[in-house]
């Protein structure tokens with residue numbers, strides 16, 4: 001499932017492609033991917049201009065010039081492609097937004113969705129989300145205060161969207177490795193030093209992943225050299241049985257609350 005760095009990569013690349021452009025046509029092949037009637041969606045989106053694109057947690061928001069927002073969550077298996085009918089992948093498209101000769105294709109939107117909501121209702125949709133880990137207010141102090149009196153396993157806290165938003169299965173493991181902490185470590189046992197390290201590891205890992213273009217498997221467009229660059233940069237995620245880059249001991253895999261979890265028992269405590 002795409003996490004914060006994947007959605008941030010999409011945001012940057014799509015902003016270059018479509019900000020300021022008008023949506024000339026809308027095709028919906030799967031009604032369940034949208035939240036209104038097909039007619040309402042097409043009527044309100046066709047002819048509107050995408051002013052800018054923002055991101056909150058794992059969502060992208062396409063801000064239209066008519067006080068509506070297209071709110072995207074790709075969930076598991078969703079991805080996008082920007083191109084023309086000549087170079088698009090041979091897949092099923094749940095939604096297609098046209099911008100003249102170019103199209104934005106939404107693929108694999110089964111659990112994922114593209115919702116049309118009034119701009120004024122956006123904040124309400126995000127009310128249950130925890131803070132953004134790249135926000136300047138997300139400091140060691142803030143992290144310690146959020147941990148105070150809480151119990152549970154570190155990885156489960158990192159993937160809890162109401163506690164901190166945007167982190168999923170891959171980056172929670174990468175963050176734990178960077179911080180030298182085992183994913184099943186009880187948060188109530190973390191020392192102040194470990195919490196300070198964790199508060200540095202969270203933005204460091206996410207920023208590095210953004211620089212590498214995240215881990216999405218498919219390019220966003222034909223000449224896309226950025227998307228997916230982080231796939232080869234993972235230190236532990238999906239590397240079971242491979243040697244740790246730091247100590248050469250084999251990376252291990254376990255399930256924590258039915259989530260696949262990868263770690264190095266030598267580098268993490």
Ligand SMILES: [Zn+2]
Nearest residue numbers: 244247264267
């Ligand atoms: Zn190691």
